[in-house]
Amino acid sequence: MRIRKFAISDASFERSPGQDGEVFAGNVIDQRHGGPITIGFGRYAPNQTLEETLAVHDVMVILVGRLSVSTTAGTVFAGPGEIVYMPKGESVTIRSYEQGADTAYVTYPHWQEASEAS
Amino acid sequence: MRIRKFAISDASFERSPGQDGEVFAGNVIDQRHGGPITIGFGRYAPNQTLEETLAVHDVMVILVGRLSVSTTAGTVFAGPGEIVYMPKGESVTIRSYEQGADTAYVTYPHWQEASEAS
Numbered sequence: 762m763r764i765r766k767f768a769i770s771d772a773s774f775e776r777s778p779g780q781d782g783e784v785f786a787g788n789v790i791d792q793r794h795g796g797p798i799t800i801g802f803g804r805y806a807p808n809q810t811l812e813e814t815l816a817v818h819d820v821m822v823i824l825v826g827r828l829s830v831s832t833t834a835g836t837v838f839a840g841p842g843e844i845v846y847m848p849k850g851e852s853v854t855i856r857s858y859e860q861g862a863d864t865a866y867v868t869y870p871h872w873q874e875a876s877e878a879s
Numbered sequence: 880m881r882i883r884k885f886a887i888s889d890a891s892f893e894r895s896p897g898q899d900g901e902v903f904a905g906n907v908i909d910q911r912h913g914g915p916i917t918i919g920f921g922r923y924a925p926n927q928t929l930e931e932t933l934a935v936h937d938v939m940v941i942l943v944g945r946l947s948v949s950t951t952a953g954t955v956f957a958g959p960g961e962i963v964y965m966p967k968g969e970s971v972t973i974r975s976y977e978q979g980a981d982t983a984y985v986t987y988p989h990w991q992e993a994s995e996a997s
Contacts, residue, residue, distance in 0.1 A: 763969055764948055766955035767962045790964055798916075798987050800938055800964055820918055822940045822983045824960045830882055837884035842942045844885045844983055846908055846918055851881055865940045865962055867985040869916050 765790065769824070769863060772802040778876055782809040784857075792871040799871045803864035805857035812854050816875035817868040819847040826862030830855050883908065887942070887981060890920040896994055900927040902975075910989040917989045921982035923975035930972045934993035935986040937965040944980030948973050 772787025783806030790800040803821070805811075805828065821828075827840045830847065831854045839845050847853055890905025901924030908918040921939065923929075923946065939946075945958045948965065949972045957963050965971055 763966050764950055764952075764955060764971060765964045766948075766957050767964070769960060789962070796936055796966055798936055798938065798985075800962060802962075818914055818916055820916065820985050822942075824940075830884070832882050834882075837882060839884050842887060842981070842983070844907070844918060844920075846883045846885070848881050848914055853882060863960070865960070865983075867916075867938050869987050 767800070767802075769802045769804075774802075774804055777811060779813070780811055782806075782811060784809050784811045784855075786866070788873070792874050797870060799866075799868045799873070801866050803862075803866055805855075805862040805864075807857060807859050807861045809857045809861075810854060811856075812852075814852045815847050815849050817870055817872045818849045819872070820867045821845045821847070822865040824863040824865055826860040827858050828855055828862050828864070885918070885920075887920045887922075892920075892922055895929060897931070898929055900924075900929055902927050902929045902973075904984070906991070910992050915988060917984075917986045917991070919984050921980075921984055923973075923980040923982075925975060925977050925979045927975045927979075928972060929974075930970075932970045933965050933967050935988055935990045936967045937990070938985045939963045939965070940983040942981040942983055944978040945976050946973055946980050946982070947976075
């Protein structure tokens with residue numbers, strides 16, 4: 762069937778590209794599957810910082826822990842069950858805290874293809 | 880700032896269109912905001928059934944409770960922190976159980992525009 766269910770244990774985590782912190786991403790649906798969006802899980806060790814300029818529109822749902830997302834305009838904090846929307850083109854600093862954090866993410870279009878192209 | 884954070888309390892829930900069950904959806908980002916994706920929260924009362932043919936690609940993250948999604952090919956069950964991916968064109972029956980359920984969703988393209996067009 763084409764409907765799919767994923768748990769975080771289905772993700773093969775890899776270090777976020779261009780980063781040396783303990784921040785990992787694991788796609789469960791992406792360009793290999795033929796659709797327009799990438800779906801995955803993110804895992805942040807405690808007290809990590811990730812800086813990036815978004816090559817795609819990125820939606821993050823916090824599953825466990827707490828993250829902040831900062832831009833030059835300010836900072837938002839998000840915890841379990843909350844959503845952070847980061848439109849393409851924004852430059853963000855994402856921080857985890859003592860607990861670390863797990864997230865689910867959806868990007869449009871595929872972030873891996875957009876990263877390779879840039 | 881263009882980065883946005885949303886909690887389920889930010890959603891204005893409306894009954895899912897074409898349904899008479901106690902199933903509600905509340906967009907927090909959609910066609911009014913200029914981007915390519917819709918983001919929102921879903922709320923299912925206990926023991927509800929929703930049948931639909933997907934006009935868009937739909938990703939559902941279960942925040943609270945448990946849902947099943949059935950097609951002619953089978954059924955998947957999902958609980959807190961799990962993701963269900965429902966590609967455009969699939970016909971699904973979504974069921975909630977004793978606890979009801981809360982979800983976060985992302986669709987591409989905008990489901991409200993796709994529903995109006997069909």
